[in-house]
Amino acid sequence: QSALTQPASLSASPGQSITISCTGTSSDFGTSDFVSWYQVHPDKAPQLLIYEGTERPSGISSRFSGSKSGNTASLTISGLQAEDEADYYCSSYTSNSAFIVFGGGTKLTVL
Amino acid sequence: QVQLKQWGTGLLKPSETLSLTCTVYGGSLSGYYWAWIRQPPGRGLEWIGDIDQGGSTNSNPSLKSRIIISVDSSKKQVILNLSFMTAADTALYYCARVLDNYSMDVWGKGTTVTVSS
Numbered sequence: 001q002s003a004l005t006q007p008a009s010l011s012a013s014p015g016q017s018i019t020i021s022c023t024g025t026s027s028d029f030g031t032s033d034f035v036s037w038y039q040v041h042p043d044k045a046p047q048l049l050i051y052e053g054t055e056r057p058s059g060i061s062s063r064f065s066g067s068k069s070g071n072t073a074s075l076t077i078s079g080l081q082a083e084d085e086a087d088y089y090c091s092s093y094t095s096n097s098a099f100i101v102f103g104g105g106t107k108l109t110v111l
Numbered sequence: 112q113v114q115l116k117q118w119g120t121g122l123l124k125p126s127e128t129l130s131l132t133c134t135v136y137g138g139s140l141s142g143y144y145w146a147w148i149r150q151p152p153g154r155g156l157e158w159i160g161d162i163d164q165g166g167s168t169n170s171n172p173s174l175k176s177r178i179i180i181s182v183d184s185s186k187k188q189v190i191l192n193l194s195f196m197t198a199a200d201t202a203l204y205y206c207a208r209v210l211d212n213y214s215m216d217v218w219g220k221g222t223t224v225t226v227s228s
Contacts, residue, residue, distance in 0.1 A: 036214035038156075045205060045221055046148075046156070051214035089156050093213035099169055100146070100213055105155040 004090055004103035011109040017078040020106045022090030026071050034093040035073040037066055040105075041086045049088075050075060077108075085110040113138035115219035117206050119191075123226050129193040133206030133219055140164040140182065144209035145189040147180065149202040150221075157202075161209055162189060196226045 005023045012018045022035070037050040048057055050066035053073060065076045073092075077084055090103040119131035133145065146161035160170035162180045170178045179192040189206060204222045207215035 034213040036212075038215075040156075045218035046207075046215070047218075048214055048216045051210070051216075052212050057216060091156075091158075091213075091215075099160075099171055100158040100209075102148075102156040102158060 003094065003101040004092060006088075006090060006103040006106045008104070009107045009109065011111055012080050013111045014080050014082060016080050017076060018080065018108065020075045020077075020088050020090075020108070022073040022075070022092075022103045024071055024073075024092060032092045032094070033068075035066070035068055036091045037064075037073075037075045038089045038091070039084075039086045040089065046089070080110050082110050084108060113208065113217050115206050115208070115217055117204075117219040117222050119204075119222055119224070121223060121225065123196050123224065124228055125197055125226060127196050127226075129191070129196050129200070129204075129224060131191045131204055131206070131222055131224075133189045133191075135187040135189075135208075138208075140184055140187050140189075144169075145182070146207045146209045146215060147189075147191045148205045148207060148215070149200075149224075150205070151199070151202040159191065159193075159204075198226050200224070201226050 035053040038046040039049050040046045049064045053068040054066045063078045067074045088106045114136045117133040141164050144161040144163050147159040150156050160180050162168045162182050168180050177194045181190045206219040208217040
């Protein structure tokens, strides 16, 4: 069972925006600035999209943005494209236990 | 550009020990932690543990008793050993570089590991 909770699936049409939530408990995730988001396409290695909750690595489209409020982090994808259809995972460093935990993942379908 | 190339045993019998190696190309081991992550079929990502060049490790508490992660700095390799494998350990195993902010920015291509009698 993941310590971070994500919706199992979401769907939207091209051009729309969607937001994927990632909820943790206040005892660990809530005070952590170390939230990351990853995109996983079938048969491909995960790709880092967001680090420290809001920052994008070089080369990642500005269509991807992150935010965090209290116990919930969010990934927003604007101007959805067919290539965005993938699985998305949040992760956090849990200072209580000193290890990295992933959310259960969200399967995004672009209709 | 840093690349991670990984290899190891793809098919194991129950109770055997998994051994996977991840080699770092185009960069240094120094200054980073190097993690192992797995993804069972149809399921999500699970962090297994990590290690730095000096051999300092962190492990997922659920796997800690079965994990040995080691480093060979001369070969720029990180090695995962996971003992007493069961069918539940069947997964795609990745190595990845961990930054100071606990994000993982470089990933290997993954190694499929199957446990079956």
